[in-house]
Amino acid sequence: MIKLHDLEFEPYISEKEINQAIEEISGKLNEDYKGKMPVFIGVLNGSFMVASEIIKRFDHDCEVSFVKMGSYVGTQSTGNVKTLVGLNQNLKGRQVVLLEDIVDTGNTLVELDKILTEAGVEDYKVATLFLKPEAYKKNIPVKYVGLEIPNKFIVGFGLDYDGLGRNLTQVYKRKE
Ligand SMILES: O=P(O)(O)OC[C@H]1O[C@H](OP(=O)(O)OP(=O)(O)O)[C@H](O)[C@@H]1O
Numbered sequence: 001m002i003k004l005h006d007l008e009f010e011p012y013i014s015e016k017e018i019n020q021a022i023e024e025i026s027g028k029l030n031e032d033y034k035g036k037m038p039v040f041i042g043v044l045n046g047s048f049m050v051a052s053e054i055i056k057r058f059d060h061d062c063e064v065s066f067v068k069m070g071s072y073v074g075t076q077s078t079g080n081v082k083t084l085v086g087l088n089q090n091l092k093g094r095q096v097v098l099l100e101d102i103v104d105t106g107n108t109l110v111e112l113d114k115i116l117t118e119a120g121v122e123d124y125k126v127a128t129l130f131l132k133p134e135a136y137k138k139n140i141p142v143k144y145v146g147l148e149i150p151n152k153f154i155v156g157f158g159l160d161y162d163g164l165g166r167n168l169t170q171v172y173k174r175k176e
């Protein structure tokens with residue numbers, strides 16, 4: 001059990017399970033994007049760990065960029081997704097792979113969809129380490145999913161509770 005700020009969290013997903021999920025996503029990306037020179041876009045802050053793990057397993061030419069989005073206060077989405085650092089690369093006609101730590105309500109993806117459509121990308125696909133199917137009610141397809149998880153608040157492997165927990169190498173869930 002660990003404590004972050006006022007909340008207690010218990011171990012939930014091991015490093016081994018996380019690693020397997022990353023290997024699976026990476027294997028598929030290596031097949032699907034061979035010779036296509038994709039641009040991987042990590043969605044900061046949360047995706048820094050998974051983005052690094054996926055990108056270093058990619059065996060072909062690619063480019064890497066980041067955007068910084070934010071919408072969570074404490075354990076809740078505010079529903080108001082802000083672009084904190086935007087795109088600084090021309091993505092017109094490019095094949096983009098968005099790298100996320102988690103897709104939860106999908107509010108962040110809806111905002112990113114607008115940004116990428118406006119940027120004129122050829123297409124984009126979403127890769128996420130975690131997906132909460134019970135919370136995700138948007139129409140944007142999430143092609144590469146590491147692990148589906150119940151609608152519980154988690155921390156670790158990039159995910160935070162009010163800034164803490166991102167450095168944890170396994171994932172913890174809020175203690176009930
Ligand atoms: O599907 P959603 O409900 O939009 O949630 C997913 C987003 O929430 C987290 O980011 P957050 O806004 O907490 O910013 P952070 O990455 O800096 O922690 C996470 O990294 C995703 O980008």
Ligand code: HPA
Pocket residue numbers: 072102104152153154155159160161
């Ligand atoms: O479960 C979560 N934990 C931390 N950050 C998040 N952002 C969306 N969902 C989550």
